Amino acid sequence: MSADSIRTVAVLGAGTMGNGIAHVFARSGYRVLLRDIDKNFLDRALDTISKNLDREVAKQKITATEKSTALARIQPVTDNVALVAADFVVEAVPEQLDLKIRILKDVDSVVGPGVVLASNTSSISITQLAAHTGRPDRFIGMHFMNPVPVMALVEVIRGIATSDATFAATTALCEKLGKTAVAVNDSPGFVSNRVLMPLINEAAFAVMEGVATPESVDTVMKLGMNHPMGPLQLADFIGLDVCVEILDVLLRGFGDPKYRACPLLRKYVAAGWLGRKSGRGFYTYS
Numbered sequence: 001m002s003a004d005s006i007r008t009v010a011v012l013g014a015g016t017m018g019n020g021i022a023h024v025f026a027r028s029g030y031r032v033l034l035r036d037i038d039k040n041f042l043d044r045a046l047d048t049i050s051k052n053l054d055r056e057v058a059k060q061k062i063t064a065t066e067k068s069t070a071l072a073r074i075q076p077v078t079d080n081v082a083l084v085a086a087d088f089v090v091e092a093v094p095e096q097l098d099l100k101i102r103i104l105k106d107v108d109s110v111v112g113p114g115v116v117l118a119s120n121t122s123s124i125s126i127t128q129l130a131a132h133t134g135r136p137d138r139f140i141g142m143h144f145m146n147p148v149p150v151m152a153l154v155e156v157i158r159g160i161a162t163s164d165a166t167f168a169a170t171t172a173l174c175e176k177l178g179k180t181a182v183a184v185n186d187s188p189g190f191v192s193n194r195v196l197m198p199l200i201n202e203a204a205f206a207v208m209e210g211v212a213t214p215e216s217v218d219t220v221m222k223l224g225m226n227h228p229m230g231p232l233q234l235a236d237f238i239g240l241d242v243c244v245e246i247l248d249v250l251l252r253g254f255g256d257p258k259y260r261a262c263p264l265l266r267k268y269v270a271a272g273w274l275g276r277k278s279g280r281g282f283y284t285y286s
Contacts (some may be wrong), residue, residue: 001114001138001165003172010035010086010111012103014045014076016277017120018092020148023049026073027062027149028177033086035077042076049074052149080110087112088173090142092120095245100124101132108133116166118142122242123193123249126159126186136161140170143190144179146238154179155190188253193246196234197259200243203231204262207282214282232282236275240268240282 007030011022014036022034022045036042053067062070075082083089089111093103104117111117116138119129130139141157154174158167167183174181184190189197203217212220218230235243244266250259268274268281275281 001116001169003169003176006087006169006173007031008033008085008087010083010089010107012036012089012091012107013093014041015092015094017144017146017148019045019048020052020146021090021092021120021144022074023052023070023149024144024177024179026070027053027056027066030073032074033077033082034074035080035083037078039076039078042078046071046074046076052147056149080106083107083110084112086115088116088118090118090120095122095124095242095249097124097128100129104129104133108135114138116140116169118170120144123189123246125188125253126157127161130159130161137163138166140166141184141186141190142170142174143192145192152178152180153192154181155184155192156181157184157186157190159186189246189250194250196231197243197246197250200231200235201247201259201262201265204235204265204282207232208262208264235265236281236283236285239275239277240265241274244269 009025009030010033011018012035014034022032026032034042034045050071053070056062057064057067089107091100091104093099108117117133117135118140119126120142122143126141130136133139136159139159140162143155143157145151145153156170171181206212206217207214214232218233221227221230244261247259247261272278273280276285279285
């Protein structure tokens, strides 16, 4: 397997990350099989991709013809049978271990023996996921940042059995997408979320304890630390439920209570205040 031999990419999951990943592959010339369980999810994803491509046309990054061509490269599918045509697979379903294992097992039984399975997990062990497939040497983490069409970074995470050839092909593929690949070894939260989530968590504690308002916390970090976005605004953008899930992975993985999710985060999630996607989190969205 080499990056040059990859023509068709399967993306599993048509949510925020999945449609962004499908977008960048299609824009980069790859045929994309975008798979989800419900046609409505796929229709919504294609609408989002179309709107995001329109933004690129408006900014003169691509032409209207290039937009139409990219969109035509994406084939929505609701079953695994079509995935037999895939040369490379990226899993981007929600951050739930049992769900990821089930999806990956199903796809592992369908795609060709030389195909690499990559997971876009933001915190779950690549080694653990790989062990549930028949190809741990061809399994790797490919953690894109959100929003995928805009952000340049991909964490490329090697499991304990990931082969050098798989790592090299995945890194080269990132470069073909115009992304910067950074090599990371398998550890809870990798680098990005191991560093980011404690920051978000501590910001939530500061609000819960009445130290400052969300606006004040974010302003301190933006103006004082030169962050482009405050940690609570970023948490709303990521999804507070996702933040709690990642903190739970860190807590289980390291056994260190410093990763205990702030009770205010859990309260907001219990209330359905998940951030931007639900219309309310630390901030209210129209």
